[in-house]
Amino acid sequence: MRTIIIPGVAVLALLAGCASGTGAADAPDDATPDGVTLTSCGLDLTVTAPPQRAVTLEQGATELLLALGLGDSLAGTAYLTDAVAPEYAEAYAAVPVLADQYPTAEQLRETAPDFVYSMRASAFATDAVGARSELVDLGVPAYLSANDCEDPSLVTADGFDGIFAEITDLAAVFGVEERGADLVAEQQAVLDAATAAAPDAGGLDVAWIYSTINGAPIVAGGAGLPQTLTDLAGAENAFADLDAQWSETSWDEIAQRDPDVLVLADLSRGLAGDSAQDKIDALRADSVTAALSAVRADRLVAIPATEMDPSVRSVDALTTLSDALVEYAGAGA
Numbered sequence: 001m002r003t004i005i006i007p008g009v010a011v012l013a014l015l016a017g018c019a020s021g022t023g024a025a026d027a028p029d030d031a032t033p034d035g036v037t038l039t040s041c042g043l044d045l046t047v048t049a050p051p052q053r054a055v056t057l058e059q060g061a062t063e064l065l066l067a068l069g070l071g072d073s074l075a076g077t078a079y080l081t082d083a084v085a086p087e088y089a090e091a092y093a094a095v096p097v098l099a100d101q102y103p104t105a106e107q108l109r110e111t112a113p114d115f116v117y118s119m120r121a122s123a124f125a126t127d128a129v130g131a132r133s134e135l136v137d138l139g140v141p142a143y144l145s146a147n148d149c150e151d152p153s154l155v156t157a158d159g160f161d162g163i164f165a166e167i168t169d170l171a172a173v174f175g176v177e178e179r180g181a182d183l184v185a186e187q188q189a190v191l192d193a194a195t196a197a198a199p200d201a202g203g204l205d206v207a208w209i210y211s212t213i214n215g216a217p218i219v220a221g222g223a224g225l226p227q228t229l230t231d232l233a234g235a236e237n238a239f240a241d242l243d244a245q246w247s248e249t250s251w252d253e254i255a256q257r258d259p260d261v262l263v264l265a266d267l268s269r270g271l272a273g274d275s276a277q278d279k280i281d282a283l284r285a286d287s288v289t290a291a292l293s294a295v296r297a298d299r300l301v302a303i304p305a306t307e308m309d310p311s312v313r314s315v316d317a318l319t320t321l322s323d324a325l326v327e328y329a330g331a332g333a
Contacts, residue, residue: 036172041121041149043132045141050175051115057102057123059084060311061145065117066091067312068171068179076111078103079123082268082306085313102128109138115173119145119311143173147310159228160191163310183312190315191232194322198234201322202329206230207238207259207294210246210305212273217254221247225310226263233322235261255288261328262294263321265305276302299328 035048053075056062062077063085071091076098084092098107108116108129116135118124121144124132132142132150145166146156156162164184171180208220208230220226222237224245230237238259239249262283266276273282280300283289294300301324307317 038169038172040142040169041144041146042151042154043136045143047115047141047173051113051173053111053113054115054117054174055098055103055108055111055113057116057118057129058120059306060119060309060313061117062092062095063088063306064119064167064170064312065174067183068167068174068176070174070176071095073174075113076103076108082266082304085316104128105130105134113140116140116142117170118143119148119309121148121150124150143169145310159225159310160187160314163187163312163314166310167312187312187315190319194232194318197322197326198232200329201234201325204235204260204325204328205238205257206235206261206263206321206325207254207257208263208265208308209254209279210265210308211267213248216248216250218246219249219254220308221245225314226308229314229318229321232318233325235321235325251286251288255292258293260294260297261299261301261325262292263301263303265308266302267305276300297328299324 035046037044037046039045050073052073054065054070054073055076056065056074056078058079059081062074065071065074066088071094074095077092077095078097078099079101080097096111098111102123102125103111105128116129123129124135124142124144129135132144135142144150146154146158146162149155158165164187167180167184168177171177171183208226210218210220212218219239219242220237221242221244222240223243226245227237227240230240238254238257239247242249264276264279267274273279280302283292283295283300289295301321303317303320304313307313307320
């Protein structure tokens with residue numbers, strides 16, 4: 001473990017020679033001058049001033065900072081996988097998009113960031129922006145979500161506790177601790193409401209289908225956020241026995257387990273089979289899947305894929321699932 005002290009002014013001076021775009025926004029009013037030290041996937045980072053030119057490398061990171069009201073502190077974003085949540089759309093539109101997917105290391109350097117943030121380790125691959133250690137050598141602290149560390153042994157599966165810890169970390173980095181506490185409190189209220197409704201969900205069996213690979217469905221196992229969402233909503237994960245966040249299975253296996261409800265990821269990448277409607281059409285067109293109880297009873301729940309991974313929007317997935325389960329359980333009473 002090592003501590004990296006990154007004075008914000010020094011970072012900007014180091015990278016300003018290849019910067020582009022407008023100047024940095026003012027620091028948040030409630031920023032503290034003493035800085036903050038935190039651990040990100042095994043690396044201790046100390047930021048001595050709230051970032052003014054942060055870059056987020058994918059949608060989840062972007063929306064979390066926007067939820068904290070930090071749009072003016074963003075110098076760039078990238079990798080939009082779903083439609084931006086309506087409450088963040090206006091702020092998102094004002095942030096420069098560096099690339100459709102991950103930016104290159106050169107694109108990132110040209111933005112002169114003083115902080116880089118991603119919820120996915122793949123953003124720091126050699127064919128993306130490069131390793132976090134390389135960014136640190138340039139004087140740029142790089143925060144990675146504990147849900148997807150480069151070292152799998154450091155990954156935590158803390159559900160909403162992990163999401164709330166990440167919100168708290170980022171709020172501290174940007175000097176907006178009060179906003180972070182308010183956001184956590186708002187999300188906790190949603191969790192409390194779902195937990196209160198859980199006894200009315202009827203203990204239905206749920207299978208989560210994210211996508212397909214060469215025709216084989218990818219389902220949520222017992223080690224990821226969908227398991228947490230299922231538990232909180234008062235249901236059972238039909239594939240909880242799979243020790244993975246997501247795992248490949250077969251349509252025959254889904255038919256054998258015959259879950260009461262299917263939760264379908266709605267991706268907007270534009271690939272065949274990505275959207276929830278594409279999945280519904282395929283389920284109804286195949287003789288095996290058309291016979292599933294969930295398909296015959298039209299117990300099909302579409303949830304944006306972004307909400308199925310730990311993020312500021314995961315509470316929305318919980319609300320959607322909880323409401324649907326209560327409705328289905330009531331209809332079957």
